[in-house]
Amino acid sequence: MGEAISFHEVGHRYPSGHETLSQVSFALAQGEMAFLTGHSGAGKSTLLKLIACLVRPTRGQVVINGQNTGTLKRRQIPAFRQDIGLIFQNFNLLYDRSVFDNVALPLVIRGFDHDEMGRRVRAALDAVGLLGREKVLPITLSGGEQQRVGIARAIVTKPALLLADEPTGNLDPTMAREIMQIFRRFNEAGVSVLVATHAVDLIQQLPYRILNLAQGRLTSERPVGHHA
Amino acid sequence: MLKAHLRDCLATLGRLWRDKINTLLIAAVIGITLALPAGLHVLVQNLSAVSYSWEGSLQASLFLKDSVNETRGRQLAQELGRRASQVQYISREQSLAEFRALSGFGEALDLLADNPLPAVIVITPKAQQTPQQVDQWLEELGRLPEVELAKMDQKWLQRLYAILDIVQRSVLMIAALLGLAVIVTVGNTIRLDIENRRDEIVVMKLIGAPDGFIRRPFLYTGFWYGLAGGVIAWIFVRGALLAISLPARRLAGLYESSFTLTGLSFSASLLVLGGGLLLGVAGSAWTVSRHLSRIEPT
Secondary structure (H helix, E strand, O other), X not given: OOEEEEEEEEEEEOOOOOEEEEEEEEEEEOOOEEEEEOOOOOOHHHHXXXXXXXXXXXXXXXXXXXXXXHHOXXXXXXXXXXXXXXXXXXXXXXXXXXXXXXXXXXXHHOOOOHHHHHHHHHHXXXXXXOOOOOXXXXXXXXXXXXXXXXXXXXXXXXXXXXEEEOOOOOOOHHHHHHHHHHHHHHHHOOOEEEEEOOOHHHHOOOOOEEEEEEOOEEEEOOOOOOOO | OHXXXXXXXXXXXXXXXXXXXXXXXXXXXXXXXXXXXXXXHHHHHHHHHHHHOOHHHOOEEEEEOOOOOHHHHHHHHHHHHOOEEEEEEEOHHHHHHHHHHHHOOXXXXXXXXXXXXXXXXXXXXXXXXXXXXXXXXXXXXXXOOOEEEEEEOOHHHHHHHHHHXXXXXXXXXXXXXXXXXXXXXXXXXXXXXXXXXXXXXXXHHHOOOOHHHHHHHHHHHHHHHXXXXXXXXXXXXHHHHHXXXXXXXHHHHHOOOOOOOOOOOHHHHHHHHHHHHHHHHHHHHHHHHHHHHHOOOO
């Protein structure tokens, strides 16, 4: 089986000289699910940005779905990002558009025809338990529901890799658990999933690998102790 | 691809329609800006039409030296006839007879021993010659050994042509400047639009929207502003023409002329609409190229 994500001796340093990651090496196999933990400022976000090619490594190599991000040209980035489902802490929805339009956006970008788009959007909303809410505006939904809209948008194109940056950071524990369950279901369907979170208590009882970052370095593959 | 363009084109129209008042105000500014050169163009066109209707009467007179006899004079007139639409040789005797008949000074002339009037060749230049060409030709003719003096009749008409020429060029310059103003207006409007939709653009880029996809709605916004501005300009010019057509006819009537105001021709109308549209797209393309690439997800 190939690797969805492969980091080899990756370092990242801002032009100001501040080093956010150093000598990070790890791999996520196709179809694997893992968590990325660490204090805020430990480099979790930077690591995810490196995967989505929002920033480039200053050292080492990042290979995503067989593509080395260091060699991507600027105009190749949109197509590269289309193969990754991104989920954000603040949901990043468009609040002047309906739930349907939000979820359909990645399909619109790819020029899907109207009927196929409708089918896919409904399937994605069904998968996150929001079928029947297509016409409402996201602002009328609860935080957990908004995050599920964000997840539906990420999976509507059936990407092989899902990345989530603190997806439960703005949610209460019940909603957070629901969201984690959704990720597990997608993983069981064969999607590679990497979730950055500091909700350690929420994930420790789950049977997945946990990558822990501290001060820009990968310190262990299991978290050390509990962080409440 | 075509479908995507059509969808963006109509979606943009819908977005602008939802914000009718604002859209109309911006389109009106563009319309006024475009109406000015279009109106001036119509004005110049009409003035040219008036002056051309007098063109048939544009004549030059060559006063011949007394030493040139009638045979040579007629021969010269014939030579010149090839380059003019009409020439007429008037001999000294004919001049005298004409003067006697028309001036009422006939008896005074009898007191003179010699005929004081020169022979004249009256030339009507060809219509396709520009006033400058006629002028130049006249200057050449003035240097002929037989010619004492070459003089353009209706000097004022030439002056009018010269003025019209200046006005015409000014209209072009004004049009160019105002075209630039339209580009800046549209550009600035769309810059604000981009700022207002910054979050949306960031999200689009995050989920892998190519630049072309993000750019398109803004380009179509410029397209619609330009087109609406063109339509408004056209309506303004038509309205103004309608308002002055009656007094213009009355004025023409006072001059016993059948002159009627010509409006915007079909091609000029197309130019106003197409020009507005192109300037709109140019304005948005200029802004989009400068501002869109600066917005990157971080």
